[in-house]
Amino acid sequence: MEWSSLPPMGALRAFAATAETRSLTRAAELLNVTRPAVSQQIRILETHFGERLLVRQRRGIALTTQGQALARSLLFAFAEISAAAERLAQSESIRPLHVSTTPMFASSFLMPQLAAFRDSHAGIELVVSPTSELVALEPGGVDVAIRYGMGDWPGVESELLFKASFAVCAATSLVGDRRIDRPADILNFPLLHELGSREFSDWMEKQGIARRPDTKITRIPGNLLLDGLRRGDGIVATVPRFIEHDVREGRIRILFEDRLDAGYHIVALPGVKRPPLRAFIRWLRSISRRASAATHSST
Structure with missing residues (x-):
């Protein structure tokens, strides 16, 4: 595929939305841009092809023969892209959340609290793997690890959950x-x-x-x-x-x-995190804060 010869994606989206709705105003609303911005993108597309793709009429717009042919192909292609994106999003949302942690942390801190997480996040399936080994994090594999140390592991993001001497x-x-x-x-x-x-x-x-x-x-x-x-x-x-x-x-x-500066850290890969992982991290923070508050109140 000659990627460099393709017209700008923004222009293709603007034209496809206009062809689908037969309205520049409605297309602008769907794309969350202004009506003049949609018109400009369509002009860019027409310049790219050297063809008129639509004509303005008193009661809206009409597609030219070339515009109709392009619209059919674009709407089919964007429908396929939308379906693929939805399938991917659904598969990621239902894939179990894989948590790696030390056996001691799992038995002493995580497991006693886990029923509360299940009650508030019934749609998230958890897989907890207790191991003393430093398990590699990778897309589609272990999503998050809870590790003890200084938080300086390479290639990952680490957030201090709580200090621990x-x-x-x-x-x-x-x-x-x-x-x-x-x-x-x-x-x-x-x-x-x-x-x-x-x-x-x-x-x-x-x-x-x-x-x-x-x-x-x-x-x-x-x-x-x-x-x-x-x-x-x-x-x-x-x-x-x-x-x-x-x-x-x-x-x-x-x-x-x-009394070291070490502690337990939430460790994950850099970049965008899927919703179940974000929910689990928020929950870990909240139970850690409550546990710290309880410790301070008892001393």
Whole structure:
């Protein structure tokens, strides 16, 4: 197709709307432009072809023979374009919204709130994929991810959902009131690491903690980690926000805490976002604000 030889799209749309309505005024209303603008576009089209396409009459306009032939082709083509656009819009609106997030975030923050989202957005089908891996976002695949970090991932847009420091914690049933002053003291207890995550291991290396032959480390999925923490199965690295009630009630002790600028971020591809994704992001913001307000009111 010789794209460069085609007349301007605006001129084609103006002529097609005029041919369909047989009215310059009505065509202008449909295109949300002025009547003179429609007339100008039609003149551009006539100049392009070197042919008169319509004639003005007392009671409106009439198409010339050349205008009738062009109108038939244009109206058919625009109808096909409109139908294709509608099919695409419908398929995107009904395609499930695919959310990738860490198992711990899914079990501790997202899932307890999800019923409220379903109640207010009954037409949106969600697919939640809990994984510790950094899943790639791509059109037609994962729509949005909720990731923990500094928000500096390349090739994506990230928006801070809430700040979250990094804490090493233990159940009082495990450590009691024993003094744990040095990071290396945690080696005297079993350790629970999140499967697929290096955050606890990296913290230990940063603190200069060297594993001993008798170090007891168990790696379990993030959605089971806090259950193990509460039972006293081992010392865990987590986000204080997920255990704040247990801390207030004295069931869990925060042994060490790094107040970083890290947090959970909403991560999506740049560009236009389909309506279900926009709705989900708005909802995430709202529940995060409510959770933050509840936290501040209880302190």
